Amino acid sequence: MKIYDMDKKCFVGVEKVDNPSTKVEQLSHALYCYEHDIFDIIYDKSQPSLKSFVEGLDQEMLTQDAMQYLFFTSGTTGTPTGVYKTKENLEKESQALIKTLPNQKFTRVVSTVPFVHIYGIDIGAILPKNLDIEIWTKENFLPEELAVEAEKEDTLIVTTPVFIKALNRIKKDVSFSKTLFLTSTAPLPVEEAKEFKEHYGSSVMQLFASTETGLMAYKTDDETILKAYEGVSVGEKDGMLNVSSPFIAEKVLAGGVKDVVLPFQTEDIVEIVDATQFKLLGRSSNLAKIAGKRISTLQIESIIESIESIEAAMIRIRRDDKALKDEILDIYVESQVKLDAKTLKALLKEHLGSINIPFKIHNNMKIKRSSVGKKIGFEEL
Secondary structure, eight states, rough: EEEETTTTHHHHHHOOSSSOHHHHHHHHHHHHHHHHHOOEOOTTTTHHHHHHHTSSSSSHHOTTTOEEEEEEEOOTTTTOOOOEEOHHHHHHHHHHHHHSSSOOOOEEEEEOOSSSHHHHHHHIIIIIHTTTTTEEOHHHOOHHHHHHHHHHTEEEEEOHHHHHHHHHOOOOOOOTTTTTEOOOOOOOOOHHHHHHHHHHEEEEEEEEEETTTTTEEEEETTTTSEETTTTTTEEEEEEEEEEOOTOOOOOOEEEEEEEEEESEEEEEEEEEEEEEEEEEEGGGGGEEETTTTTEEEHHHHHHHHHHHEEEEEEEEEEEETOOSOOEEEEEEEEEEEOOOHHHHHHHHHHHHHTTTOOOOEOEEEEEEETTTTTTEEEOOO
C-alpha cells in the first residue's frame, strides 16, 4: 500500500501515528489500524465542540468488541452520533462499489477529502487498498490543481460536488476522458453533472450514502434514478426510505450504545421505482409545502446558484404553526452582488411555473460547508 504525499512530493508508508493531524497522517494511521485489526475512533479533531464532546465520553464504553472504527458525525444539526463499523461492513461495501466501476484498470486514487469521516475512509482509503493502487493526496487542493491530476490517464478521483461545480466554472480546455470522478452524497444538480460530462468528457458517479448506512445507491452523470448496490434492499415507510444491507452499522452511540434495527429508517423522501431503484425527492428537513405542493429547497438552491455571480445559496424553512400562510423560505446568499426579489421571482417562475413561493432574501452571507461539501451553516460578512 503506497501513499503519495503531494505536498512533500514523496511516498510514505502505512504506520501508526500518535495524534495524527495532517491528511496524510490520518490516512496512514487509519490504514495501519485497519490492516492490524486495531479499533480506532475517527472524527474531526479540528472542531473544538466535537473534540470536547468525544473526550467527555466514557472512554471504556467507547471500545466495543469486534468493531473496527467508531465514526462521529459532526453534530452540526444536533448532538453528535457515534457510528460503529465492523471490518466486514467496510469490506463488503468496498467490493459492492468495485462491481459498479467501469471495466478500467485504475493506477491510482487522488483524494481531495480528509480522512476524518466515513466517506474519506471508506472511499478514499479502503477502496484503493482493495484495488491495490496508490493513494495521492495533499492538505489542500485548488480546482486548478485537481484538473492537472485528472488529466493523467487511469485516475480515480474521490472528491465532492463543490469541486465538480468549481471545475465547471473555470472551464479549462482539457480532457479527463480516461478519469472517473466519485463524489460524496452532497447533492449535485443534474445540469452540473451533464455540463461536466460534455465539457471534460469524464463521468461523475454520485454516491448516495450516510454514516449509519454506508453506501446505499449510486447514479452516473445526468441520471435521475438511483440504483441500489448489490446486497442493498430498499423500501419506504410514510414516503421515506428505509434500507437493509450488510454495510449498515451494527451499533450506534446516542445516549448510550444501542443496537441498530433493520430496516434502517432514513429521513430521505423517495419515490420507489422498483426493488432496486428509487428517485430521491429530498430530505424531510428540506421539503417545504407550498400551495399544497412539496417544493425541494435543494432544487431552489441549485436554481439560484445557476446565476453566474452567485457563489452559494442556503435555504432554511421557516414554519409557523399559528400562521395560515404557506411555509416561508429564508434564503441566505453568498455573492459579490445583491440578489433582489424581482430577479428571483422571475427565475423561479421560469423553472417552477406560476406557483407563488414566499421567501426572504438575506444577502452578504458566507455559506459554511463540511469537508464533504455539505452546507452546514452561514454567517454574516
